[in-house]
Amino acid sequence: DSGVTQTPKHLITATGQRVTLRCSPRSGDLSVYWYQQSLDQGLQFLIQYYNGEERAKGNILERFSAQQFPDLHSELNLSSLELGDSALYFCASSVVLAGGSGEQFFGPGTRLTVL
Amino acid sequence: AQRVTQPEKLLSVFKGAPVELKCNYSYSGSPELFWYVQYSRQRLQLLLRHISRESIKGFTADLNKGETSFHLKKPFAQEEDSAMYYCALPMTTDSWGKLQFGAGTQVVVTP
Numbered sequence: 001d002s003g004v005t006q007t008p009k010h011l012i013t014a015t016g017q018r019v020t021l022r023c024s025p026r027s028g029d030l031s032v033y034w035y036q037q038s039l040d041q042g043l044q045f046l047i048q049y050y051n052g053e054e055r056a057k058g059n060i061l062e063r064f065s066a067q068q069f070p071d072l073h074s075e076l077n078l079s080s081l082e083l084g085d086s087a088l089y090f091c092a093s094s095v096v097l098a099g100g101s102g103e104q105f106f107g108p109g110t111r112l113t114v115l
Numbered sequence: 116a117q118r119v120t121q122p123e124k125l126l127s128v129f130k131g132a133p134v135e136l137k138c139n140y141s142y143s144g145s146p147e148l149f150w151y152v153q154y155s156r157q158r159l160q161l162l163l164r165h166i167s168r169e170s171i172k173g174f175t176a177d178l179n180k181g182e183t184s185f186h187l188k189k190p191f192a193q194e195e196d197s198a199m200y201y202c203a204l205p206m207t208t209d210s211w212g213k214l215q216f217g218a219g220t221q222v223v224v225t226p
Contacts, residue, residue: 004158031212043159043216045206056213058206090159094212104214106159 004107006091012113018079021110025072025093031055032074033094033104034066038087049074081114088112117142119202121217128192128224136187136220138176138202146204148185149214150176153199162187162200172196192224 005024013019025032034046036059045058049068060066063081068074078085088111092104118141128134140146150162163171165178165185176187185202202217 033213035216042218043201045213045215048213056206058213092159103161103164104212108158 006107021076023091029093119217
């Protein structure tokens with residue numbers, strides 16, 4: 001599959017724990033975005049990386065962090081988890097450059113359940 | 116700040132009937148608008164963007180700058196159109212691509 005991949009598909013954990021979500025962008029895409037989708041907040045932009053550098057931050061909590069590695073895969077780290085962090089986390093990638101909004105290709109998402 | 120409003124959470128239509136999903140936006144500058152769709156058990160995918168001025172799967176969307184709207188329309192809905200639809204635009208004019216999504220509209224097409 002040459003599309004965006006995300007692992008794991010499902011994650012169940014307890015409050016206070018820390019988890020890492022992984023994303024591999026499409027081949028050739030330098031930009032990676034993370035979004036959070038919850039019932040009450042909808043689809044919210046969290047953070048963007050471009051070629052290994054952080055480019056933009058959205059509504060990302062301080063307990064959350066991300067990075068993009070030299071091979072362009074990205075990880076989203078969520079710590080001190082709370083019940084409200086339960087959501088679907090999407091990764092997307094694109095070849096977008098500044099000043100334009102190219103098509104974003106989404107992964108299947110990771111469903112996080114915090115008990 | 117840029118904002119996207121989709122006033123309808125749920126739209127239920129009969130097969131063969133017209134369907135229109137509303138999207139209103141606020142944006143400083145010339146917006147680039149998108150419709151994304153998420154079919155059941157599938158990933159979110161781009162349906163169409165206004166700069167393309169194309170029709171995808173029978174859907175069209177016209178950007179109306181005067182009314183700041185980008186409504187999605189299809190004259191004859193099909194059962195396979197049942198999905199979640201999101202209107203989106205760049206979050207800022209120097210956005211580097213990050214998107215602001217509307218709350219989404221669930222479309223249910225019944226036979």
